Amino acid sequence: xxxxxxxxxxxxxxxxxxxxxxxxxxxxxxxxxxxxxxxxxxxxxxxxxxxxxxxxxxxxxxxxxxxxxxxxxxxxxxxxxxxxxxxxxxxxxxxxxxxxxxxxxxxxxxxxxxxxxxxxxxxxxxxxxxxxxxxxxxxxxxxxxxxxxxxxxxxxxxxxxxxxxxxxxxxxxxxxxxxxxxxxxxxxxxxxxxxxxxxxxxxxxxxxxxxxxxxxxxxxxxxxxxxxxxxxxxxxxxxxxxxxxxxxxxxxxxxxxxxxxxxxxxxxxxxxxxxxxxxxxxxxxxxxxxxxxxxxxxxxxxxxxxxxxxxxxxxxxxxxxxxxxxxxxxxxxxx
Amino acid sequence: xxxxxxxxxxxxxxxxxxxxxxxxxxxxxxxxxxxxxxxxxxxxxxxxxxxxxxxxxxxxxxxxxxxxxxxxxxxxxxxxxxxxxxxxxxxxxxxxxxxxxxxxxxxxxxxxxxxxxxxxxxxxxxxxxxxxxxxxxxxxxxxxxxxxxxxxxxxxxxxxxxxxxxxxxxxxxxxxxxxxxxxxxxxxxxxxxxxxxxxxxxxxxxxxxxxxxxxxxxxxxxxxxxxxxxxxxxxxxxxxxxxxxxxxxxxxxxxxxxxxx
Numbered sequence: 001x002x003x004x005x006x007x008x009x010x011x012x013x014x015x016x017x018x019x020x021x022x023x024x025x026x027x028x029x030x031x032x033x034x035x036x037x038x039x040x041x042x043x044x045x046x047x048x049x050x051x052x053x054x055x056x057x058x059x060x061x062x063x064x065x066x067x068x069x070x071x072x073x074x075x076x077x078x079x080x081x082x083x084x085x086x087x088x089x090x091x092x093x094x095x096x097x098x099x100x101x102x103x104x105x106x107x108x109x110x111x112x113x114x115x116x117x118x119x120x121x122x123x124x125x126x127x128x129x130x131x132x133x134x135x136x137x138x139x140x141x142x143x144x145x146x147x148x149x150x151x152x153x154x155x156x157x158x159x160x161x162x163x164x165x166x167x168x169x170x171x172x173x174x175x176x177x178x179x180x181x182x183x184x185x186x187x188x189x190x191x192x193x194x195x196x197x198x199x200x201x202x203x204x205x206x207x208x209x210x211x212x213x214x215x216x217x218x219x220x221x222x223x224x225x226x227x228x229x230x231x232x233x234x235x236x237x238x239x240x241x242x243x244x245x246x247x248x249x250x251x252x253x254x255x256x257x258x259x260x261x262x263x264x265x266x267x268x269x270x271x272x273x274x275x276x277x278x279x280x281x282x283x284x285x286x287x288x289x290x291x292x293x294x295x296x297x298x299x300x301x302x303x304x305x306x307x308x309x310x311x312x313x314x315x316x317x318x319x320x321x322x323x324x325x326x327x328x329x330x331x332x333x334x335x
Numbered sequence: 336x337x338x339x340x341x342x343x344x345x346x347x348x349x350x351x352x353x354x355x356x357x358x359x360x361x362x363x364x365x366x367x368x369x370x371x372x373x374x375x376x377x378x379x380x381x382x383x384x385x386x387x388x389x390x391x392x393x394x395x396x397x398x399x400x401x402x403x404x405x406x407x408x409x410x411x412x413x414x415x416x417x418x419x420x421x422x423x424x425x426x427x428x429x430x431x432x433x434x435x436x437x438x439x440x441x442x443x444x445x446x447x448x449x450x451x452x453x454x455x456x457x458x459x460x461x462x463x464x465x466x467x468x469x470x471x472x473x474x475x476x477x478x479x480x481x482x483x484x485x486x487x488x489x490x491x492x493x494x495x496x497x498x499x500x501x502x503x504x505x506x507x508x509x510x511x512x513x514x515x516x517x518x519x520x521x522x523x524x525x526x527x528x529x530x531x532x533x534x535x536x537x538x539x540x541x542x543x544x545x546x547x548x549x550x551x552x553x554x555x556x557x558x559x560x561x562x563x564x565x566x567x568x569x570x571x572x573x574x575x576x577x578x579x580x581x582x583x584x585x586x587x588x589x590x591x592x593x594x595x596x
Contacts, residue, residue: 078428078429079429082427082428083428084428084429211447211448212447213447214442214447214448215447217431217435217439218439218442220427220428220429220431221425221426221427221436221439222425222426222427224391224420224422224425225422225425225439227389227390227391227411228389228415228419228420228422228492229415229419229439229440229442229443229491229495230411230412230413230414230415230416230442230443231411231412231442232410232411232412270429270430274430275429275430275431276431276435
């Protein structure tokens with residue numbers, strides 16, 4: 001218990017230190033003194049201020065939101081679907097959001113004044129439809145067979161990708177280029193206005209999910225067992241499907257398809273702090289956000305001034321990790 | 336303390352998975368202080384009936400009353416303080432310990448955000464002790480044998496402190512020692528703690544030894560309800576189970592025991 005108290009202070013301090021370091025890193029060299037001046041609003045050159053406050057900061061904040069969202073959604077899906085390999089990307093939910101977003105973009109809905117709200121809403125609907133499909137398709141009575149679900153998710157993902165490719169052929173060349181880089185998984189530099197909207201969606205969904213932590217514990221034994229200990233499972237599922245769609249859709253609409261974060265972070269954390277969702281879910285928010293901030297900074301600086309899509313970095317870390325988990329599960333003789 | 340409900344009354348219950356009725360016109364009751372066993376061949380509708388009684392599935396027609404109050408009027412969480420189910424088996428995907436799982440039995444008593452009290456921990460420990468799991472308290476559930484897992488589910492149900500207990504084949508994975516132990520536990524919970532216990536059983540001989548009343552089911556209906564002596568009749572059992580069976584008195588207790596011919 002004493003350890004917990006130390007961690008309670010140590011974790012936020014580490015988080016802030018890493019964040020500051022990533023804020024400082026980039027193609028344009030910025031010193032700690034310049035960063036300090038900007039943070040405290042002291043005399044700093046205009047150019048430095050613009051780079052730090054209008055280029056890097058909103059992007060870092062979006063990266064943090066993205067990481068928090070993807071890992072939290074991953075953890076919730078894994079409990080909800082009783083499948084340690086579930087993740088919005090693998091189950092095709094990200095793909096569903098992307099299709100929703102592309103449809104909205106294709107119809108030119110992003111050109112409307114309220115365009116910003118339309119694209120994420122289509123993405124959220126896409127996510128919701130996909131998750132409902134995968135869940136109901138793979139369900140056999142009280143059971144959710146792992147293989148069926150993964151296969152359903154993967155085939156759905158393939159179909160959705162095909163549909164997205166098809167829609168891309170209908171786009172103008174310039175639009176096509178934008179959609180293409182977006183699909184690869186990128187953290188763009190958002191307007192603060194957009195960032196605020198996404199923040200509100202994410203905050204709402206997190207606020208809905210975190211109080212369900214204990215219910216998720218019971219649900220990992222199956223729906224029957226959760227009902228036995230007094231949980232209204234149908235209601236819980238509705239809440240979680242909706243909240244996860246809200247999270248995935250609003251993030252995918254801005255950042256495209258970033259894979260495997262929802263697998264890596266929850267599994268590492270379960271290994272470190274155990275499976276209790278009351279600890280796991282908040283830890284996913286903290287660890288996921290900082291993971292993504294670091295991954296995006298790597299994407300910016302590794303081949304600077306060229307940028308690597310952050311989706312490439314997470315997939316290169318996550319792909320092998322996923323295979324490792326499959327291999328471990330195979331040896332454990334998973335159902 | 337949990338709300339105490341003494342009597343479970345079932346009136347004209349019907350349930351069907353498809354167009355043909357599966358469970359039809361069931362009417363019976365069981366009450367506090369009695370171990371009420373349900374026997375019958377596979378597919379007789381025993382587990383379906385248990386899920387209907389536990390409010391997991393909703394009957395198409397008919398009513399289930401707890402001390403005269405319709406089951407459907409209880410909220411899930413309130414119901415979990417009144418009755419619980421011990422399922423035939425459960426599996427879990429993550430590494431929860433035995434203690435974690437037994438402590439889930441205390442969920443119905445708390446708001447999802449509040450933590451367990453000292454009293455809860457005392458109840459959890461008692462339940463673990465009662466099922467002989469003390470040395471496995473910190474063991475990961477998935478590493479246990481199926482018999483030990485079954486006892487964890489029983490411990491969770493005990494931690495729920497309900498007055499009605501629905502058991503689905505609770506001894507199916509257990510060795511003879513723990514089979515007897517579970518029947519004795521069920522009997523003592525009924526007789527000493529005045530609980531109402533509904534227990535599905537495949538072991539007619541244990542049922543004969545410990546049960547107060549037996550309900551024989553066949554093809555979704557009730558064949559007969561009565562004492563072990565009334566139910567364990569060779570002609571009746573042979574017909575229902577579709578195989579020739581004989582009944583002899585137990586050499587020591589004189590209770591009827593069932594044997595194949």
